[in-house]
Amino acid sequence: MEHANATPAWVLIAYLVSGICFILALRGLSSPVSSRRGNQFGMFGMTLAVVTTLIHYAPRMPTPVVGPAPFNIEAILLIAAAIGIGAVIGIVTARRIAMTAMPQLVAAFHSLVGMAAVLVGAAAFLNPLAFGIAEANGLIHISSRIEMGLGVAIGAITFSGSVIAFLKLNGNMSGKPIMLPLRHVINLGTLAGIVGLTAYFTQDQSQWVFWTIVGLSFAIGFLLIIPIGGADMPVVVSMLNSYSGWAAAAMGFTLHNSAMIITGALVGSSGAILSYIMCRAMNRSFISVIAGGFGGGDAGATEGAVAIDRPWKRGSAEDAAFLMKQAELVIVAPGYGMAVAQAQHAVREMAELLEKEGVEVKFAIHPVAGRMPGHMNVLLAEANVPYDDIFELEDINAEFSRADVAFVIGANDVTNPAAKTDKSSPIYGMPVLDVEKAKTVLFVKRSMGGVGYAGVDNELFYRDNTMMLLADAKKMVEEIVKAMGSGH
Amino acid sequence: MDFISILSIFVLSCFVGYFVVWSVTPALHTPLMAVTNAISSVIIVGALIAAAATGAPGAKWLGLAAVVMASVNIFGGFAVTQRMLAMYKKKER
Numbered sequence: 001m002e003h004a005n006a007t008p009a010w011v012l013i014a015y016l017v018s019g020i021c022f023i024l025a026l027r028g029l030s031s032p033v034s035s036r037r038g039n040q041f042g043m044f045g046m047t048l049a050v051v052t053t054l055i056h057y058a059p060r061m062p063t064p065v066v067g068p069a070p071f072n073i074e075a076i077l078l079i080a081a082a083i084g085i086g087a088v089i090g091i092v093t094a095r096r097i098a099m100t101a102m103p104q105l106v107a108a109f110h111s112l113v114g115m116a117a118v119l120v121g122a123a124a125f126l127n128p129l130a131f132g133i134a135e136a137n138g139l140i141h142i143s144s145r146i147e148m149g150l151g152v153a154i155g156a157i158t159f160s161g162s163v164i165a166f167l168k169l170n171g172n173m174s175g176k177p178i179m180l181p182l183r184h185v186i187n188l189g190t191l192a193g194i195v196g197l198t199a200y201f202t203q204d205q206s207q208w209v210f211w212t213i214v215g216l217s218f219a220i221g222f223l224l225i226i227p228i229g230g231a232d233m234p235v236v237v238s239m240l241n242s243y244s245g246w247a248a249a250a251m252g253f254t255l256h257n258s259a260m261i262i263t264g265a266l267v268g269s270s271g272a273i274l275s276y277i278m279c280r281a282m283n284r285s286f287i288s289v290i291a292g293g294f295g296g297g298d299a300g301a302t303e304g305a306v307a308i309d310r311p312w313k314r315g316s317a318e319d320a321a322f323l324m325k326q327a328e329l330v331i332v333a334p335g336y337g338m339a340v341a342q343a344q345h346a347v348r349e350m351a352e353l354l355e356k357e358g359v360e361v362k363f364a365i366h367p368v369a370g371r372m373p374g375h376m377n378v379l380l381a382e383a384n385v386p387y388d389d390i391f392e393l394e395d396i397n398a399e400f401s402r403a404d405v406a407f408v409i410g411a412n413d414v415t416n417p418a419a420k421t422d423k424s425s426p427i428y429g430m431p432v433l434d435v436e437k438a439k440t441v442l443f444v445k446r447s448m449g450g451v452g453y454a455g456v457d458n459e460l461f462y463r464d465n466t467m468m469l470l471a472d473a474k475k476m477v478e479e480i481v482k483a484m485g486s487g488h
Numbered sequence: 489m490d491f492i493s494i495l496s497i498f499v500l501s502c503f504v505g506y507f508v509v510w511s512v513t514p515a516l517h518t519p520l521m522a523v524t525n526a527i528s529s530v531i532i533v534g535a536l537i538a539a540a541a542t543g544a545p546g547a548k549w550l551g552l553a554a555v556v557m558a559s560v561n562i563f564g565g566f567a568v569t570q571r572m573l574a575m576y577k578k579k580e581r
Contacts, residue, residue, distance in 0.1 A: 015533075022527045023504055029512040029520050032576035039519075039573060042527055043566050053533045059540040075548075079539050082552045086559025093560075094567035102518055102568075109525045109565060112557040116531050119554035123538035123547040130541030131534075143491060241521050248528045249498060255534050256489050262501045267528040269505030274517060367514065374517025378572050386579035392514050 007056070012258065014052040019262030021045025026266060032387055049259050054079070099382045100339050103237055103371040104170045110237075111162035113244040114221075117155025117251050118214060121148055124254060125210050131255050142202050144254055149198035151250035152210075153217040158243040160221030165236050168225075169371060175230025183227060184291075190220045228289065231413075235278045235289045237372045242271025274373050281367035281393075283419075283429035312448070315467035317479035320407075320442050323467075324350075325484060327404035329360045331396065333433050334376060335369045337410025341473035344383035347409065350477055351385065353484050363389055364396040364433050366414035397434045406438035408460075409473050412445075416458045426456055441466040444476050519572045526565025532558035 021041045028038015059075035097105050125148060128134035133144040140148070167173035180186065194216050201209045228236055249264025251257075279286050324330050332351065338344055351361040363380060370376040380390055391399075400406060408415050411433075418425040419432045435441050443466055460466055469476050512520050535558055538551025 018530070019501070022530075023508060025523055025527065026505075026508045026512065026520070029516045029523070031513060032516065032573070032578075035516060035519065035573045035576070036570070039523060039566065039569050042523055042569075046527065046530065046562055046566070049530055049533055050536065053536045054540075057537050057540045059542070062542070072542075075540060078552060079536065079555060082539065082555035083559045086556045086561075087563040090560040090562065090564030091567050094564045094571060097568065099572075102522075102572075105564075105568065106518075106521050106525060109522075109561050112561045113525065113528050113531065116529065116535060116554040116557040116561075119550045119557070120531060120534040120538060123544075123550040123554070124534070126550070127538065127541055127544035127547035130543060130547070131537060237521070241524060244528050245524065248531045251531055251534055253494060253498070255537070256494060257533055258489070258494075258497055259530050259533055261494060261498050263527050263530045265498050265501030266505040266508070267524040269502050270509040270520060270524045273506065273509045274521070277514075277517075365514075372518060372521065374514060374520070377515040378518045378575070381572070381575040381577070384575075384577065387515055387576050388579050390515060 011052055011056045014048055015257065015259035016262075018045035018049040018052075018259050021048070022263050022266055026270065050083075099379055101170075102375060102378065103233065104166055106372065107162045107166040107169055107237060107240065110240045110244045111159050111166065114155045114158030114160075114162060114247055117244075117247040118152050118159060120251055121152035121155060121254065122210075122214070124148060133254065133256070140205055145202050145205065146198060147250060147254040149194075149201050149210075149213050151247065151254050152214050153194050153198070154243055154250050155247040156214055156217030157221035157224070158240055158247050160218045161225045161236075161243070162221075162240050164222055164225040165233065165240060168230065169233060169237075175233075177229040178226040180223070180227070183223065187220060187223050190216050190223065194220065224290065227291075232282075232284070232289045234368050234370070234372050234375075235275055235282070235284075235286075238271050238274035238278055240271070242268050242275060245269070245271055278368060278373060281431060283427070283431065310462045312462050313467050315442065315469050317469070317471075317476060318483045319467065320469055320476075321480045321483035323440055323442065324354055324359065324405050324407070324480075325357050327354075327359050329362070329399070329403045330354060330405045330407055331362050331364050331400060331403045331435075331438065332407045332409065333364045333366075333411050333415060333435055334380070334409050335366075335411025335414060336371060336375070337412070338473055339370070339376075339379045339410065341410065343409065343474035343477050344379055344385075346474055346477035346481060348380075348383045348385050350481050350484070351389070353481060357484075361389065362391055362396060362399070364391055364393065364400075364435075366393050366411065366431075366433055369411055369414055393431060393433060400434045400437040403438040404440065406433075406435035406441045407444070408435055408441060409444040409477070412458055413456065415443075415460055416456065417463075418456065418459045422459070436460055436463055436465070439465065442469055443467070444469045444471070444473050446470065446472060515576070516573075519569050522565055522569040522572065526562050526569065529558040529561040529565065532562065 025038045025042030028034045059072040060069035063069045134140045245267025252260025419427045419430045535554035
């Protein structure tokens, strides 16, 4: 009874095997070919972890005087029902969700991991003996209290932060940063409060200490994300991905569970690497993203109004069709705007027509195109664009100089040459697609008025080799497809 | 398990994670996030222990609620990953 944590070896080995399966699941993602089998490894690992836990910890009735304790059928049914409810909600959501809405879905899923960590931490706090982390008199081990405090804190931050990220991505809340006065003081004070209370928790295992840590952590998660603007959302989603991993790892420390620790560490480092890649792709430091305030949309509004008087060239769908059919190499640079206009299917049709004419078509993806890492790749895959036609920034940038046409659709900031030349630009230093090096740039845009997410005007519009195609992205591409068909 | 063995597992797993994730192709970063989401719900193990334990009814219900949330994530995460991965196609030539 005192040593519920004297876990048998077969259970530990089963957890180790599921940890290895999770590593293989991530490893599989090194190429689309191996990825599907990787996902199966992941599912197998999870099943193994759940079944092992269910067998070893199956609920039983109080131990009778003689013989083994019978199973507690009612408790088993409750657990089965809980898993069943979750399975139905999860599978239905996964089937129905539109690919454009993936960032919101991922944010919502992160919030669930965070909340589950808080609930498990609270359950361990209320019933520490069941987890083998307390003396027989109910006093929780000192080290477990620290781990528990940190675990619920990270879980709560993940939850409330992800809820805000979800609301911003889903459009329920404005993408504009919300700047509270003295927010750095408030944030640091709250963080200090959480750390201090966790230290105090080792001395006093009272209810109020535990729940205050939980409450403050919910508050800080909320406070940390509200000042972060829409442009930085790819970083935020990656960061919360990382937090959800650390939350699982911290709970693994609390409960001495190797499956949770291995997985938590994998997910934590994965999210951290993605955040780093996103920050690098925007030339922003992690600290400046966390500090918030970027991408409000008002920073460059006045400059944009001045710049609009500069001369620019307008083209028609027929011009575009003609230019591209004469080309040898066309590079399409899509952005999230293409997906919003639902133009990806028309773009694929255009690419197929061009290839029939003997034109080579490639797609160039900037790491922050879309609302989360790799988002554009999924959207193009959904539109049946083969993945071997799609190239990352560093692999394709050298090819723009030999391209006859760069076709920019729904992307803006990630093509702005000012990032390379204009030191005063807010996006200076950000790696961009070298579209201006192509012989002709066709830029599909709704109107000349709007600016990109970063709120800066794009110098590309006024270049001699740029032709603006002003229309709804989907309509414009459909017209180009029509013009190509009738051109014979 | 003592703290040092747990810490060793944790640190080594961080290194494994670091190297494995850098080898993930950028084209699959969205499925990577979806699948990491699913596997981080291995926290369901803790939820199941709480839900199965006797002694504190409050803890049991918290555990059951956590089981529901983690399974939404597990089933949803793996299903949506599978759905995305099925869309990646090679060029037919």
